[in-house]
Amino acid sequence: MADVENLFRSYVARHRAGENPSERELLTQVEGTDRDELAAMIDAYLARAPRRAWDPSQFEASGAAPFVESVARSLQGSAGFWPTLLPRLRTRMRVARKDLVGELASRLGVPGRQDKVGHYYHQMEQGLLPSEGVSDSVLDALGAILGESREALRRAGQSLGPAGGPGGTDAVFARTAVGPAVEAEVAAPAAAPRSAEEEWDEIDRLFRGG
Amino acid sequence: MTDPNFREPKEHELATLPDERLIAYIQEARTAGATEAMTLALSVLVFGYLDIVTRRVALKVPPADVDDVAHEAILSAIRSAFSGESIGEFRAWLNRITSRRIADYHRRLEGKPRTVPLLSGDEEDEAGWGEVPSAEFEGVSVDAERAIETAYGALSEAHQRIVDAYVFADRPAPEVAAEEATSEDNVHQVASRFRRRVRNLLEDGDS
Incomplete structure (x- = not known):
C-alpha cells in the first residue's frame, strides 16, 4: 500500500509543475482512512492553490x-x-x-x-x-x-x-x-415578431x- | 457603443490582476459596453479557477456529473459577485460555494438512482438522450474536508502559515523556517502534528 504523504507530495509537485495528475487514479492506490486522508489533503491543497496563470492556447484547449x-x-x-x-x-x-x-x-x-x-x-x-x-x-x-x-x-x-x-x-x-x-x-x-397589434x-x- | 473613456488594459496586465480587481474590471467593461474586454477578463477568471474547482468536485462526485457541478459552482460565485451581494474575498467565497454545490448535489441524489447519459460531450439538440445506471462511484466523504478545517482551525496563526507554506504550497522547510524565524525542526513538527490530528479526526469520525 502506498504511503499517503508521498502520494500527496507527488500530487502537489506534479500539479504545481503544470501536469495533469488524476486524483481518481491516485485514490485507487489507498483504501479506508488513508484514502479519506489523501482526498482531504488534496482538497485542502486545491482550495489554497493559486489561480492558474492565464494561457490563451490552454484556455482554447480546455473547453471552457x-x-x-x-x-x-x-x-x-x-x-x-x-x-x-x-x-x-x-x-x-x-x-x-x-x-x-x-x-x-x-x-x-x-x-x-x-x-x-x-x-x-x-x-x-x-x-x-x-x-x-x-x-x-x-x-x-x-x-x-x-x-x-x-x-x-x-x-x-x-x-x-x-x-x-x-x-x-x-x-x-x-x-x-x-x-x-x-x-x-x-x-x-x-x-x-410583433409588427401589428393584432399579432399579439x-x-x-x-x-x-x- | 463602447464608452470612449473606458481604458482596456493589455492582456498580460489583466492576467496579473488580483481576483477582486479582475471582477471590478469585468463590471466596468460590462457597463462600458466593452464586450470583448469583458469576455477576455471573464476568461482569465474562469480559466484560473475552473480546473481547480473541477478537481475538487471530482474528488466527491461521479465523473458523469463533475462538469455540471463545477460549472454550477463557478456560476454561483460569479452570480453573487455581480448581483451586489457582499461576498468578501472571491476565492474564499468560491471555496464555500463549491462545497455547498457538492453537498446540494448529494442531497438531490438522495433517493434517486444515479444515471449517466448515453451520449456525452457537447449537448446536441437534435440527438436523443438516454440513460443507463452508472457504475457505483466510490467517492470520498463530503465531510472529510471538515477534518482538515478542524485541525487547521486549532492551529495558531503562525502555525497555520507554516502549514500553508510547507504542507500545501510545498515550499522547502529551511525557507519556511527562515521566514517564520523558527527552526527547521519546528516546521517539521508543526506539519507532523497537523497531519496526525487530521488522521485522528478521520479515524474517530468526530471531525
Whole structure:
C-alpha cells in the first residue's frame, strides 16, 4: 500500500509543475482512512492553490470557452443568468431542446404552436427576452420540465442592471455561430415578431406580458 | 457603443490582476459596453479557477456529473459577485460555494438512482438522450474536508502559515523556517502534528 504523504507530495509537485495528475487514479492506490486522508489533503491543497496563470492556447484547449461565452451572454443580456442556467438544466435533465419545447407548448395549453414557443424559448436561452415579461405560468411549466422551482428560475433571470451598448452584444453573439436568424434578433433584442397589434396573442402574453 | 473613456488594459496586465480587481474590471467593461474586454477578463477568471474547482468536485462526485457541478459552482460565485451581494474575498467565497454545490448535489441524489447519459460531450439538440445506471462511484466523504478545517482551525496563526507554506504550497522547510524565524525542526513538527490530528479526526469520525 502506498504511503499517503508521498502520494500527496507527488500530487502537489506534479500539479504545481503544470501536469495533469488524476486524483481518481491516485485514490485507487489507498483504501479506508488513508484514502479519506489523501482526498482531504488534496482538497485542502486545491482550495489554497493559486489561480492558474492565464494561457490563451490552454484556455482554447480546455473547453471552457463555450461556458465563458454563456456567462458573457448572461452578463450582457436582459435575462440574468438564464443563458447559462437553462442549457445546463436541460443537459442535466437529459432533455433535447426540441423535446423541451414540445413539452412546454403542451403544458402551456398550446400544443400546436411549438414554433412560436420555440422562438421565445430560444430567446430565453440567448438572454434576449427580458425576464420580467415572462409569466409565472411559463416558469411553472419550465420548472416542472427542468426540475427547478419557479422562484429559482425567476431569481436566476433577474436582470443584473443595464449593460453597455449593443455593440458589445453583437461581439458576443458573433462567436456563437447560431445563424442569421439569431443575428437578426440580436440587432433588435427586445423586438419579438410583433409588427401589428393584432399579432399579439396568448403566447406573446405568456412570454412578454409578465 | 463602447464608452470612449473606458481604458482596456493589455492582456498580460489583466492576467496579473488580483481576483477582486479582475471582477471590478469585468463590471466596468460590462457597463462600458466593452464586450470583448469583458469576455477576455471573464476568461482569465474562469480559466484560473475552473480546473481547480473541477478537481475538487471530482474528488466527491461521479465523473458523469463533475462538469455540471463545477460549472454550477463557478456560476454561483460569479452570480453573487455581480448581483451586489457582499461576498468578501472571491476565492474564499468560491471555496464555500463549491462545497455547498457538492453537498446540494448529494442531497438531490438522495433517493434517486444515479444515471449517466448515453451520449456525452457537447449537448446536441437534435440527438436523443438516454440513460443507463452508472457504475457505483466510490467517492470520498463530503465531510472529510471538515477534518482538515478542524485541525487547521486549532492551529495558531503562525502555525497555520507554516502549514500553508510547507504542507500545501510545498515550499522547502529551511525557507519556511527562515521566514517564520523558527527552526527547521519546528516546521517539521508543526506539519507532523497537523497531519496526525487530521488522521485522528478521520479515524474517530468526530471531525
